[in-house]
Every structure is written in structure tokens, then in C-alpha cells.
Amino acid sequence: MTKILVAGSTGYIGRYVVEELKGRGYWVRALVRNPDKIKTQGAHLEPSLENLADEFFIGDATKLDSIAEVCNGVDVVFSSLGMTRPDFVHSSFDVDYKANLNLLRLAQKAKVKKFVYISVFNAQKMMEIENIQAHEKFVDELRASGLEYAVVRPTGYFSDMAQFIAMARNGVMLSLGDGDKKSNPIHGADLAKVCVDAIEGSALEIEVGGPETFTYREVAEMAADVVNKKPFTVSLPLWLADGVAAVTGFINRDIHDIALFATTVSRNDTVAPAYGTHRLRDFFEQMAAIME
Numbered sequence: 356m357t358k359i360l361v362a363g364s365t366g367y368i369g370r371y372v373v374e375e376l377k378g379r380g381y382w383v384r385a386l387v388r389n390p391d392k393i394k395t396q397g398a399h400l401e402p403s404l405e406n407l408a409d410e411f412f413i414g415d416a417t418k419l420d421s422i423a424e425v426c427n428g429v430d431v432v433f434s435s436l437g438m439t440r441p442d443f444v445h446s447s448f449d450v451d452y453k454a455n456l457n458l459l460r461l462a463q464k465a466k467v468k469k470f471v472y473i474s475v476f477n478a479q480k481m482m483e484i485e486n487i488q489a490h491e492k493f494v495d496e497l498r499a500s501g502l503e504y505a506v507v508r509p510t511g512y513f514s515d516m517a518q519f520i521a522m523a524r525n526g527v528m529l530s531l532g533d534g535d536k537k538s539n540p541i542h543g544a545d546l547a548k549v550c551v552d553a554i555e556g557s558a559l560e561i562e563v564g565g566p567e568t569f570t571y572r573e574v575a576e577m578a579a580d581v582v583n584k585k586p587f588t589v590s591l592p593l594w595l596a597d598g599v600a601a602v603t604g605f606i607n608r609d610i611h612d613i614a615l616f617a618t619t620v621s622r623n624d625t626v627a628p629a630y631g632t633h634r635l636r637d638f639f640e641q642m643a644a645i646m647e
């Protein structure tokens with residue numbers, strides 16, 4: 356039976372990847388940093404790992420000693436391990452680059468056959484952002500590793516869109532620029548199918564988004580409609596948002612990255628080849644119900 360290590364297994368996409376792998380009959384080892392997260396469902400209704408993974412390996416991928424044997428005996432490593440929120444301890448280079456590089460070196464040592472990694476759609480257009488540089492520096496290492504590999508490049512996740520429901524419920528909707536740029540975000544369960552297809556297939560780079568495309572204004576309107584409120588909209592012109600982003604650079608580099616990312620996607624359409632069946636409105640209704 357093919358054995359797969361999932362790094363990032365307690366995160367939004369990692370949980371769905373574990374579920375999809377088990378559905379297709381694989382043996383799964385889940386790398387977990389905080390064991391308390393094994394039993395709980397994710398914050399955006401992603402599945403609990405408790406009855407899914409075959410084995411749990413407790414370790415922190417930034418600390419090589421704690422994961423020295425994590426790749427032993429597996430055929431494939433899948434990593435969605437990344438830093439999506441500032442933790443005020445690590446930089447994105449520590450996690451997105453170095454922690455994944457630790458896994459890659461261990462995978463080479465353990466003679467793992469293939470390594471599948473999640474980076475970001477349109478990365479080459481956002482290389483001024485440190486977090487994107489860290490992702491792509493790891494992708495360069497992966498390409499040079501001699502292992503079979505695939506890089507999955509998704510647009511935004513439904514989990515990120517949940518902030519629109521939170522803003523609508525709180526009565527204040529923040530809008531950057533005109534809100535007219537488009538995106539096709541993807542649900543974790545749909546993206547997990549693409550990731551497992553990447554494990555099984557031979558494509559090296561896979562760009563992917565969800566089945567529906569919206570402007571940010573349409574997403575905000577849908578969120579308001581779902582919670583049945585008329586939030587007050589605070590529109591920040593992009594020149595002002597750029598100023599705010601610049602100021603965050605003096606406070607914290609990870610918050611700065613998030614601000615830069617927000618202003619960048621507010622200037623450009625982020626529409627990747629469409630995949631999947633999950634609809635954003637259904638997800639919004641589920642999130643609104645659990646936030647009540």
C-alpha cells in the first residue's frame with residue numbers, strides 16, 4: 356500500500372487532503388505540531404483527523420531534531436505546511452522555506468519517491484512579497500532535488516473568504532479599491548482532489564481555482580445577503596491602502612506581507628482554471644450558522 360506523509364495536516368487544506376487520501380485507500384502519516392488539534396474539527400468545518408490518519412507524528416518542522424524520522428518508510432510527501440498568520444516568533448522564510456526544506460532533505464535521505472507542494476497562483480507577479488519569495492525559493496529547491504515533484508498553485512481558499520461573513524455580521528465591511536477585481540476561490544475538499552490527483556499524476560505545475568468567479572464587491576454583497584444585514588462599507592482607496600501597508604512594514608514583516616498581498620489582489624484579477632463543485636454561498640451559509 357502506498358504510504359503518504361501529510362505535512363500541514365492540521366491546517367485548512369491539509370485536513371481535506373488527509374480525508375481525500377483515505378477515501379482513495381492510501382496509508383497516511385500526519386505530521387502534527389500541536390496534538391490538541393487532532394481531535395477537533397477545523398475552524399472552517401474541515402474534518403477532524405482523529406479517525407482519519409493511520410499514524411500521527413508529533414514534531415515541529417522548524418526543529419530538524421524533532422522530525423528526523425518523519426519521512427522514514429513513506430513513498431510520497433505532501434506539504435501544505437506554511438505560515439498563514441503571523442506567530443511573532445518565526446518569519447515566513449523560517450516556515451515556508453526552511454521548514455519545508457527540512458522535510459525535503461529528510462525525504463531525499465529516506466529515498467521518498469515524490470514530493471508535492473502547495474505554493475500560490477500568480478506567484479511570479481507577486482515576488483515583492485516576502486512570503487511569496489519564501490514559497491518560490493522552496494519551489495526552486497524542489498525542482499533541483501532530483502525527486503519526482505508537483506507544485507499546486509491555488510487561488511484563495513474558502514477559509515479566507517469567511518472574513519467577509521465575519522465583517523458582514525459585525526456591520527462594517529472593509530473594501531480595498533473599487534472591489535471590481537475578480538477571483539475564483541476554491542473549497543478545501545475540491546482542492547484536496549486536485550492535490551491527490553497531483554500525487555497520482557505526472558503534471559509538474561497545476562494552477563487551480565474554484566468553479567465560480569466573483570468580484571470582491573459581489574462576495575461582500577453575498578455575505579451581507581446571507582447574514583441578512585446591510586453593513587456600513589468603509590472603502591479604502593488603493594493609494595491609502597498602500598500607505599497603510601507601508602506603515603505595517605515598520606511594525607511586523609508578516610503583517611506587512613498580508614497587507615501587501617491584500618493590496619496586490621485588489622489591483623489584479625486572480626482567476627485560475629476552474630475546478631470543483633462547492634459553491635461559495637453554501638459555504639457562507641454554513642459559516643454564518645456556526646458564527647451565530
Ligand SMILES: NC(=O)c1ccc[n+]([C@@H]2O[C@H](COP(=O)([O-])OP(=O)(O)OC[C@H]3O[C@@H](n4cnc5c(N)ncnc54)[C@H](OP(=O)(O)O)[C@@H]3O)[C@@H](O)[C@H]2O)c1
Binds near residue numbers: 369418440451515
Ligand atoms: N489561504 C489561501 O487562500 C492560500 C492560497 C494559496 C496558497 N496558500 C498556501 O497553502 C498553504 C496551506 O494553507 P492553509 O490555509 O491550509 O494553512 P493553515 O490552515 O494555516 O495550515 C498550515 C499548516 O502548517 C502547519 N505548520 C506551520 N508551521 C509548522 C511547523 N513548524 N511544524 C509543523 N507544522 C507546521 C500548521 O500547523 P498548526 O495547526 O500547528 O499551526 C498547519 O497544519 C500555505 O502555504 C499557504 O500559503 C494559501
